[in-house]
Amino acid sequence: MPEPHAPTPAGDPTGAPAIELVDVVKRFGATTVLDGLSFAVAKGERVALIGPSGSGKTTILRLLMTLEEADGGFLYVDGEPYTHEVRDGRRVPIPEKRRRRVRRRVGMVFQQFNLFPNMTVLGNIIEAPVHALGLAREEAVARADRLLEQVGMADKRDARPTALSGGQQQRVAIARALAMDPEILLLDEVTSALDPELVVDVLEVLRTLAETTDLTMLIVTHEMQFARDVSHRVLMFDRGRIVEEADPETMFTAPTHVRTQAFLKAVLG
Amino acid sequence: MPDNLQSLVDALPRLGEGVVVTLQLTLGGAALAFVLAVALGLAARARSLWLRTPTRVVVEFFRGTSLVVQLFWLFYVLPVFGFRLESMAVGIVALGLNYGAYGSEVVRGSLNAVPVGQWEATKALSLGPVHRVRRVILPQAWALMIPLLTNLLIQLLKGSALATYILLHDVNYEIGQLRIATRDTFFSYAVGLLVYFALAYVLTLGMNALEVRAKRRVGAGPTLREVVRLAPVPTSVGAGAA
Numbered sequence: 001m002p003e004p005h006a007p008t009p010a011g012d013p014t015g016a017p018a019i020e021l022v023d024v025v026k027r028f029g030a031t032t033v034l035d036g037l038s039f040a041v042a043k044g045e046r047v048a049l050i051g052p053s054g055s056g057k058t059t060i061l062r063l064l065m066t067l068e069e070a071d072g073g074f075l076y077v078d079g080e081p082y083t084h085e086v087r088d089g090r091r092v093p094i095p096e097k098r099r100r101r102v103r104r105r106v107g108m109v110f111q112q113f114n115l116f117p118n119m120t121v122l123g124n125i126i127e128a129p130v131h132a133l134g135l136a137r138e139e140a141v142a143r144a145d146r147l148l149e150q151v152g153m154a155d156k157r158d159a160r161p162t163a164l165s166g167g168q169q170q171r172v173a174i175a176r177a178l179a180m181d182p183e184i185l186l187l188d189e190v191t192s193a194l195d196p197e198l199v200v201d202v203l204e205v206l207r208t209l210a211e212t213t214d215l216t217m218l219i220v221t222h223e224m225q226f227a228r229d230v231s232h233r234v235l236m237f238d239r240g241r242i243v244e245e246a247d248p249e250t251m252f253t254a255p256t257h258v259r260t261q262a263f264l265k266a267v268l269g
Numbered sequence: 270m271p272d273n274l275q276s277l278v279d280a281l282p283r284l285g286e287g288v289v290v291t292l293q294l295t296l297g298g299a300a301l302a303f304v305l306a307v308a309l310g311l312a313a314r315a316r317s318l319w320l321r322t323p324t325r326v327v328v329e330f331f332r333g334t335s336l337v338v339q340l341f342w343l344f345y346v347l348p349v350f351g352f353r354l355e356s357m358a359v360g361i362v363a364l365g366l367n368y369g370a371y372g373s374e375v376v377r378g379s380l381n382a383v384p385v386g387q388w389e390a391t392k393a394l395s396l397g398p399v400h401r402v403r404r405v406i407l408p409q410a411w412a413l414m415i416p417l418l419t420n421l422l423i424q425l426l427k428g429s430a431l432a433t434y435i436l437l438h439d440v441n442y443e444i445g446q447l448r449i450a451t452r453d454t455f456f457s458y459a460v461g462l463l464v465y466f467a468l469a470y471v472l473t474l475g476m477n478a479l480e481v482r483a484k485r486r487v488g489a490g491p492t493l494r495e496v497v498r499l500a501p502v503p504t505s506v507g508a509g510a511a
Contacts, residue, residue: 108393115390118486160488
């Protein structure tokens, strides 16, 4: 397991952070969700984002997946401008073609799974590797089988998503994201839509994943124990700002900020 | 009445030919309408204003002008500009344009009804814009749009009766001939009602079968075989979905 380490500055070709946000602004109508947010995530680092609902955590993941467009600021992946860059002193959007190249390194698992109901479990997993990465079908199937084994869903290979429980669907969704061999994995409240008894299996899969890979992970979660177990660093968000940043041990045992203390008290009881 | 029946029996071969003409118009018009509906329905969702604006204009124009007037334009006015189409071609083109415009709204609405999470998942998986629509979104939208397309198909069938006015010998025309032969208005138009009803019913059954299959493909509902047999639907279908 890589040691928690401070993110390296952008622009350095050898040690560029996996993810860097600089002065990111995001508004929804009149509401400003993120107001000049900056932070970086080092390669292989696992960062948990915690905080009350509506504090902008999910928006950060959606910006990184380009499902939302930032109103200001810059996103970098491996030091490379992702959605906007400065040209002639102005902030200009980067064309879709270049974004697509960067986007391939980023994978996401959604709260609502979003499996394709018109395909089998296997079909869901091989669709993108075959059609977006250009992998040979046999190779994609072999990869899918390996991943299904890993998430404990090998026996449901030919099932339809609608015939699976939420927890099973989410494990397939994790395998589907991993089949694209991403460098960065975004986990958006992946257990929030699950019945309590199904949460354990999904978290177990993710724990193993964290222990056995050097994937950079950005984890939005309400499962504090999970955040504590798998992350190198925890960011506490409130109203679109990082109010506290610490290693998990410190964050969960000795939070300093009053907002963090109140939040943890509310969720941990 | 026996005279009428005799006239009907005599008229059957011609009525049959009328049914063939009506079916050609209906199926040809529906095929063209479907292609247009999908193309216009997709274009209506495009981000580019250069694509969306002309699409809107085309849809509003063909939806907002009378089918009869469109038929007459294609049949009587276009030849003035040196562009002559056969009656059957005119009928198919007019029905296709008119119902394609209506259908495009059905397609657009069904595409919008596919959960936004499905679009987002395709983006997160780096699937290209064409691929995501063809492989993921359309199959799901298809299951949603069939009942509405069925309505349009039935309307198109009945709308095809206007083809009589561009000199086609469709069911409507042959019913008129039957009326002349029998001099019995009630009888001949009763036959007319029944023939159109039977055609509409067959089309409905076909579309219902398509709907069952499409739903099955997105993992919802029983198989077609189960529906046809009216066998009890196994409870395992769709169960366990959280």
